[in-house]
Amino acid sequence: MIRTASVAAALCAACLTSACVHIGPSRLKADQVDYARALGDAKKREILAAVVGLRYGDAPAFLTVSSIIAAYTFDASGGATANAGSGSQPNYALATGSVSYSNHPTFTFTPTTGEAFASAYIRPLAPALVLPLAEGGIPIDLLLRITAQSVGGLQNGNALGGENSAGAPGFFELLRALRRLQLAGELNVESRKVGDKNDQMSVFLVMGATTSGDSPQITADVARVGKLLHLSSNTRSYEIVYGPSSAWQKADKIPMVTRSVLGILTDLGAQVQVPAERINDGSTKPTVGLIGGETRPTIIVHSGKTAPDNAYVMIPYGGSSYWVDRNDFDSKYAFTVVQNLMALAEADTSSKAPVVTIPAN
Incomplete structure (x- = not known):
C-alpha cells in the first residue's frame, strides 16, 4: 500500500510538472494574436476619440504602448502519506497535490509630447x-481626399475654410478622373532620385504611359487631368512637389x-454628425458638407445613446456614444x-516597437 501511494504521488508531480513545462509555448500561440488584435482595437479607439474630441x-493626446509583459505563474506540489496500521488501525494511504495559476499582465505607456508630437502629428x-501608398493598391481618390489640402491649386474641403469649406468642384472631379485612370x-506612382538629391527621393505621377491600348475614356481622362492641373502634353511624367x-x-x-495628421483628424471630425442640441448650445460648429458629387x-460616424454591440469601433463622449458601423465597408x-x-x-518618432515579454514560471 505504501508503494502504491508513492507511485501515485510521483505520477501526480510528473503531470503537474509537465503542464508547467508546456505553458510557455501554448501561451505564445494565443498571446501573439490576442495582443496584436488588442493593440489594433486600442489604436482604433484612440483615433476615433481624437476625431470626436476635435x-x-x-x-487630442496620444499614448504609445512601449512594452507588454504577460507574466504567467504556474506552481504545483504533491505529497503522500501512508500508515501500515496495527491492531484495530486499518492500513491507509493518502496522496495530495496542489496547483496554483496566476496571470499578471503589465502594460507600459509612453505619452507622445514635444518634438515627437510635432514631427508625427x-x-x-x-x-x-x-x-x-497608391501604388500599393489604395484608391488614389480616397488617399488624396484624406491627405491633400490642395492639388494644383484645387482646394479640398476644409473644416476651418469658412465659405469655401466644402472644397472646389474641380478637386473632386480630378479625384474621379485619377481613380478611373488607376x-x-x-x-503609376514612381519614386526616383533627381539631380543631386542623393539622399532624397522624388515622387512622379505617370499617366497614360502603358501599352494596353488607348480608349476614348482614358484619352478624355488624361486630357481632363492635364487641363485641371495645367500640365504640359509633351510629357506623361510629372513630379509631385510640396507647395x-x-x-x-x-x-x-x-x-x-x-x-x-491633426489636419486629417480635424477634417474627419468636421464631417461627424452630432446631436442638434450640441450645435445649438455652442458646443461645436455645424457639420461641414461636401460638394462636387462627393457628399x-x-x-461615417454615428452618434446616439448607445452603440450596437457589434460596432467596428466605439467610444463614449459627453453622454453620447459615437461609433463606426461594422457593415459600412467604405x-x-x-x-x-x-x-x-x-x-x-509615427515611424520616425518611435525609438522601437512595443516589446512583448511573456515569462512563464
Whole structure:
C-alpha cells in the first residue's frame, strides 16, 4: 500500500510538472494574436476619440504602448502519506497535490509630447510618404481626399475654410478622373532620385504611359487631368512637389499641399454628425458638407445613446456614444487608411516597437 501511494504521488508531480513545462509555448500561440488584435482595437479607439474630441474643440493626446509583459505563474506540489496500521488501525494511504495559476499582465505607456508630437502629428505629411501608398493598391481618390489640402491649386474641403469649406468642384472631379485612370492601369506612382538629391527621393505621377491600348475614356481622362492641373502634353511624367500652385508655375510639376495628421483628424471630425442640441448650445460648429458629387463623409460616424454591440469601433463622449458601423465597408477601409498613415507618421518618432515579454514560471 505504501508503494502504491508513492507511485501515485510521483505520477501526480510528473503531470503537474509537465503542464508547467508546456505553458510557455501554448501561451505564445494565443498571446501573439490576442495582443496584436488588442493593440489594433486600442489604436482604433484612440483615433476615433481624437476625431470626436476635435469635433468639439478638445486637444487630442496620444499614448504609445512601449512594452507588454504577460507574466504567467504556474506552481504545483504533491505529497503522500501512508500508515501500515496495527491492531484495530486499518492500513491507509493518502496522496495530495496542489496547483496554483496566476496571470499578471503589465502594460507600459509612453505619452507622445514635444518634438515627437510635432514631427508625427503637426507637420504636414510629405508627398513622398503618402503617394506611394497608391501604388500599393489604395484608391488614389480616397488617399488624396484624406491627405491633400490642395492639388494644383484645387482646394479640398476644409473644416476651418469658412465659405469655401466644402472644397472646389474641380478637386473632386480630378479625384474621379485619377481613380478611373488607376483602375485602367494608366496611372503609376514612381519614386526616383533627381539631380543631386542623393539622399532624397522624388515622387512622379505617370499617366497614360502603358501599352494596353488607348480608349476614348482614358484619352478624355488624361486630357481632363492635364487641363485641371495645367500640365504640359509633351510629357506623361510629372513630379509631385510640396507647395501651393503659386510657387510652382512649371507645366511638368504638380504642386500639392498635404495635411498633417491633426489636419486629417480635424477634417474627419468636421464631417461627424452630432446631436442638434450640441450645435445649438455652442458646443461645436455645424457639420461641414461636401460638394462636387462627393457628399458622403469620408468616414461615417454615428452618434446616439448607445452603440450596437457589434460596432467596428466605439467610444463614449459627453453622454453620447459615437461609433463606426461594422457593415459600412467604405468607412472601415478609410479608417484603416488613416490608421496606416498615422503609423507612417509615427515611424520616425518611435525609438522601437512595443516589446512583448511573456515569462512563464
